[in-house]
Amino acid sequence: MALYDVVIIGAGPAGMTAAIYAARANMSVLLLEKLAPGGQIINTHEIQNYTGVGTINGAELAYKMFEHTQELQVAFDYGTVKDIKEEGNIKIITCEEEEKIFEAKTVILATGTIPRRLGVENEDRFAGENISWCAICDGAYYRDKDVVVIGGGNSAVEEAIYLASLANSVKVVTLFDLTADPVSCDELRALPNVTIYEFYNIEGFTGVEKLQGVRIKSTQTQEEVELTCDGVFEYIGLKPSTEAFAALGILDEQGYIKVNSRMETSVAGIYGAGDVVTKELRQVVTACSDGAVAAQVASKYIKTI
Template sequence: MADYDLIIIGSGPAGMTASIYAARANLSVLMLDKLAPGGQIINTNEIQNYTGMGTINGAELAIQMYQHTQELNVAFDYRTVKEIREENGEKLVCCVEEDKVYTAKSIIIATGTRPRMLGVENEKQYAGHGISWCAICDGAACRGKDVVVVGGGNSAVEESIYLADIVKSLTIVTMFDLTADPMACDKLRAMDHVTIYPYQDVLGFYGDSKIRGIHFKSTKTGEENKVDCDQVFEYIGLTPTTEPFKNLGILNQMGYVEVDAMMKTKIPGIFGAGDCVTKNLRQVITACADGAIAAQSAAHYVQNL
């Protein structure tokens, strides 16, 4: 007899929404996360595009979502999942901590993504010591300092707007032009202390024990530039956090979980949801929508066993 009808791996917006729908469908549910519930929104300053919320702090939204799961008595355990296996028709969720193994009738993988790195000179050396991927965590220490943001998409622009209120100068170095929401881009462009370098390849970082600046090259003219700074924030895209599921044969070449419109993978009883699945728009609202659909599919699967 399986421990749970459904185990959800990851407690970001996708996992938490899945747990709410599954609990309301009377499934016994366990949600696992290696970190505190909330996922990436914990480290997001303002979310301005989640319907009905206006502007809300990311951590506050995470708390509200978690409270909602607890009103439905969803079980939660701090665990890092390292593998999923099938044995005698049961699904085994294998965790790092104490080699704990849970069994389930169905599983939703909602493990999200992590920031991609540039892979350039001195990046590893300054990672966590001058290069950060989290403006909420490290932005406060940048008051009155010269700061560089690498990237020009939605995350880069949103976090730049947040940082612009704190820092002395903000330089944005991006591979193309700013590609984020036009209203947000216009807001940034209108700020006097913000300089934008579009169409640039980052060559590396320089400094001593501390980062001192960034070196980049125009992809249009080949002109090289160095900008001195105290801190760099990188927002250049995402890598799916799906390494534990490689053995299942359900990932695409980029490592995203391949799902259909009902969030089913090709393995019966295993579903995907949120940023870790193949899709075009990775946002809180789409993660929640995936979670709802995945939970409904899991409920149908369990009821038909």
């Protein structure tokens, strides 16, 4: 079995940047991904805040990043990592796919996050049908229809703006006020087919065969309202993809990977990078930065073992 200098788990912006830095540091690199290279940006309509790029479609940026790794001959493989064990200084990485076991001197964990769910009445029933977590994937079904967007942060506001360009109407429901960046909030508020419901809780979803609406309740007046709609998009926060790393004892109470400013976890030779680590700002630019640091520190570490 080949022994890699570094195995990078997750081919989002953090993992791909780590791969670029590791390859340029002459490390042997394996980049492992359970879905398609690109991570969350594949499902993002537009990225407008990645330095020097202006406005770019998320999938296009993902493709450019992957192409960059391939120009540097980074080995890429599909695999869903389920476990990492240590044998001396060597890490054994096991995937759900039976035949896939890899060995590495260092590992960079860049598995990102998945969307949180509300956990309210009828959510499971309509999930994946008329309740979605991806406007870019499912938005087109709602051309000239009525949709509800749940959430008030950057993702909710940006995706609501995108949906407003397709749908007949967009109702944005948020538990507090809008917390996205002010430029995006102003853009959303100015759209003629958007209504914003601030300080509302989601009570549940209605409908028998098909989703019919969303029941919401004001946290200020306790008034209950049903918003009739054809589809719902939820953007209420993120959950780290770290089940596979729980046994390493490197997670905080929320399941994020604890790292220091060198992206080191408490296990020598294992690093975290991107949205999956404890941090202030989860964005493409910060994910890339983490990936670069992790690869650089990993390359220094292997010289010491």
